[in-house]
Amino acid sequence: MRAFTPFVTFAAIAVSSVAAVCPGYDFAFQDRGDQNYVLLDTSCNGVETFIYNGVNACTQGTLKCSPPPITITDVLAPDGYWYACQSDANSGSCVGWHNTYCCWWNGGARSLKEDEVPLVRNETTSDGVVFAKDA
DSSP, X not given: OGGGHHHHHHHHHHHHHHTTSSTTSSEEEEEOSTTEEEEEETTSOEEEEEEOXXXXXXXXXXXXXXXXXXXXXXXXXXXXXXXXXXXXXXXXXXXXXXXXXXXXXOSOOBOOOTTOOOOOBTBBOTTSOBOOOOX
16 A cells, blocks of 8 residues: 555646636647647647647648737637737746646637638537537
């Protein structure tokens, strides 16, 4: 039984440190260099990977950027909504990488595919996703 104590202690520390990633936000965002980016939920699970080697990441339709000095200001998440991003002292790190930004849904528009109808948040999509209602 004693042999499991270090594992239990390690697991408890890992869980408590993961819970502190971008508190109050929807996502953590990592700039891993060379135009490679990762969007993670606040439990450090990978949600989306953006690889833009050799191209401008700000012109590919999934990231919005500021004027120089260039920073990423918004990211298009898999739910089709734009999330605003900013630096935060409590961003933490996931899987050995510092979280560059923390991102939140701020009422931004949903990016629509050609055949989609705009959704009000709190409607159920065809894949069963329910969005929170706008105020």
